[in-house]
Amino acid sequence: xxxxxxxxxxxxxxxxxxxxxxxxxxxxxxxxxxxxxxxxxxxxxxxxxxxxxxxxxxxxxxxxxxxxxxxxxxxxxxxxxxxxxxxxxxxxxxxxxxxxxxxxxxxxxxxxxxxx
Amino acid sequence: xxxxxxxxxxxxxxxxxxxxxxxxxxxxxxxxxxxxxxxxxxxxxxxxxxxxxxxxxxxxxxxxxxxxxxxxxxxxxxxxxxxxxxxxxxxxxxxxxxxxxxxxxxxxxxxxxxxxxxxxxxxxxxxxxxxxxxxxxxxxxxxxxxxxxxxxxxxxxxxxxxxxxxxxxxxxxxxxxxxxxxxxxxxxxxxxxxxxxxxxxxxxxxxxxxxxxxxxxxxxxxxxxxxxxxxxxxxxxxxxxxxxxxxxxxxxxxxxxxxxxxxxxxxxxxxxxxxxxxxxxxxxxxxxxxxxxxxxxxxxxxxxxxxxxxxxxxxxxxxxxxxxxxxxxxxxxxxxxxxxxxxxxxxxxxxxxxxxxxxxxxxxxxxxxxxxxxxxxxxxxxxxxxxxxxxxxxxxxxxxxxxxxxxxxxxxxxxxxxxxxxxxxxxxxxxxxx
Numbered sequence: 001x002x003x004x005x006x007x008x009x010x011x012x013x014x015x016x017x018x019x020x021x022x023x024x025x026x027x028x029x030x031x032x033x034x035x036x037x038x039x040x041x042x043x044x045x046x047x048x049x050x051x052x053x054x055x056x057x058x059x060x061x062x063x064x065x066x067x068x069x070x071x072x073x074x075x076x077x078x079x080x081x082x083x084x085x086x087x088x089x090x091x092x093x094x095x096x097x098x099x100x101x102x103x104x105x106x107x108x109x110x111x112x113x114x115x116x
Numbered sequence: 117x118x119x120x121x122x123x124x125x126x127x128x129x130x131x132x133x134x135x136x137x138x139x140x141x142x143x144x145x146x147x148x149x150x151x152x153x154x155x156x157x158x159x160x161x162x163x164x165x166x167x168x169x170x171x172x173x174x175x176x177x178x179x180x181x182x183x184x185x186x187x188x189x190x191x192x193x194x195x196x197x198x199x200x201x202x203x204x205x206x207x208x209x210x211x212x213x214x215x216x217x218x219x220x221x222x223x224x225x226x227x228x229x230x231x232x233x234x235x236x237x238x239x240x241x242x243x244x245x246x247x248x249x250x251x252x253x254x255x256x257x258x259x260x261x262x263x264x265x266x267x268x269x270x271x272x273x274x275x276x277x278x279x280x281x282x283x284x285x286x287x288x289x290x291x292x293x294x295x296x297x298x299x300x301x302x303x304x305x306x307x308x309x310x311x312x313x314x315x316x317x318x319x320x321x322x323x324x325x326x327x328x329x330x331x332x333x334x335x336x337x338x339x340x341x342x343x344x345x346x347x348x349x350x351x352x353x354x355x356x357x358x359x360x361x362x363x364x365x366x367x368x369x370x371x372x373x374x375x376x377x378x379x380x381x382x383x384x385x386x387x388x389x390x391x392x393x394x395x396x397x398x399x400x401x402x403x404x405x406x407x408x409x410x411x412x413x414x415x416x417x418x419x420x421x422x423x424x425x426x427x428x429x430x431x432x433x434x435x436x437x438x439x440x441x442x443x444x445x446x447x448x449x450x451x452x453x454x455x456x457x458x459x460x461x462x463x464x465x466x467x468x469x470x471x472x473x474x475x476x477x478x479x480x481x482x483x484x485x486x487x488x489x490x491x492x493x494x495x496x497x498x499x500x501x502x503x504x505x506x507x508x509x510x511x512x513x514x515x516x517x518x519x520x521x522x523x524x525x526x527x528x529x530x531x532x533x534x535x536x537x538x539x540x541x542x543x544x545x546x547x548x549x550x
Binding site: 016049050051052068072073075076079082083088 | 188204267
């Protein structure tokens with residue numbers, strides 16, 4: 001039932017994203033470019049906003065207090081990132097993430113030398 | 117007003133709005149035309165792309181795309197707004213339900229703000245949950261050996277999915293609950309909503325029932341040999357016909373706005389009908405089959421009539437449960453004869469029809485959908501006929517089963533529903549001014 005991406009290397013969760021997001025993901029896979037990871041994460045944070053918005057999202061913004069996330073939406077975006085990058089994030093680690101910047105930094109660290 | 121057995125004046129419950137997402141129409145006008153003109157809502161279907169699946173016809177919901185597990189793929193009529201924060205927790209029939217409720221609120225001239233955070237408004241839901249969503253989420257759990265799950269997996273799939281999501285979406289604070297008595301669920305939701313208003317706990321209730329039409333919901337009934345094997349939409353659902361061979365699955369959602377009559381009058385609401393009474397009784401017989409003589413259903417009708425304070429002879433029309441199964445329709449026929457005499461003893465016979473000849477059987481939705489059909493028929497001034505009925509089963513002799521629409525306004529209507537486990541529920545609805 002899940003819709004399939006036309007690009008077999010592209011995670012299903014990115015299939016609906018803009019071309020520049022899909023290109024950033026491909027660049028990360030090819031080169032380990034950390035800037036490319038940030039583009040993808042920012043797009044996923046926007047995609048999981050409970051109230052959709054085109055307003056700029058900054059690193060300082062807190063997911064819950066500033067962007068309107070609730071704990072389920074935080075879990076949703078973290079799981080989507082896990083699936084996209086093949087990571088495993090523990091619940092205790094999710095609890096440490098409060099801002100967009102801390103999420104980006106956390107994922108970069110998780111991805112290790114390739115993404116750091 | 118009427119006095120109950122304690123001598124106090126009983127509150128009356130009226131219907132002030134209805135909303136339809138059904139196989140035969142997605143609004144009042146569409147449903148009215150479908151019922152009056154006898155236009156069915158069936159289409160040929162093929163599940164799993166497998167022509168060997170023995171289910172060929174279904175009562176489909178038009179103008180929605182909700183086949184995917186991912187809400188980002190869903191589409192629904194543009195007039196309804198559903199925010200992302202609501203969508204992420206919904207099952208497909210939750211989308212139908214929101215559209216039906218929005219329509220019913222508009223029909224009742226009630227803005228969303230009037231029911232939000234209102235301690236006098238409750239929400240009564242009928243749903244069996246989403247087998248499709250549950251299957252998908254558990255499959256993901258299996259595939260990851262328990263390591264992964266969707267955070268919205270529970271609230272979008274288990275039986276309470278409608279109540280969980282809709283109470284949050286509409287900011288319901290009066291009460292919220294759900295009913296899972298299979299094909300009697302929608303009728304139970306109306307009955308208990310009615311009671312809470314009569315008891316003075318609430319001034320208003322939103323009743324909504326929904327069902328999905330997909331392989332996960334429907335095909336398990338094929339394993340029970342409960343579904344019609346016909347491939348012709350024109351004959352697959354033919355309640356009370358001697359050649360009936362099972363029910364035709366259907367989906368959709370219907371909402372009704374119930375209000376305490378004085379509260380409705382105080383805001384100048386238009387009254388569409390009164391829920392004059394209801395009753396329920398159990399068969400005590402089988403997990404899935406009706407009692408052979410319709411014992412529980414007859415008792416439920418007796419109790420509904422008593423609750424409404426009317427006699428059987430006063431009933432103008434019975435909207436039968438009539439699913440088109442050989443056993444169920446026979447049991448209901450015998451129950452109807454127990455109550456109405458079947459032409460013996462000179463008792464006046466009500467018109468009897470099953471609108472499932474046009475819609476198919478939408479399970480949890482059935483009772484609420486048909487109550488709303490009755491409200492519509494009373495207001496539009498006709499009695500729906502028995503679509504696709506050609507040769508009535510001999511057991512039906514003595515019942516008045518009109519084949520085509522009858523242009524007369526029913527004033528008092530009985531609406532029957534029966535579910536697995538022998539759960540039987542009936543309502544008596546009274547037309548305004550009757």
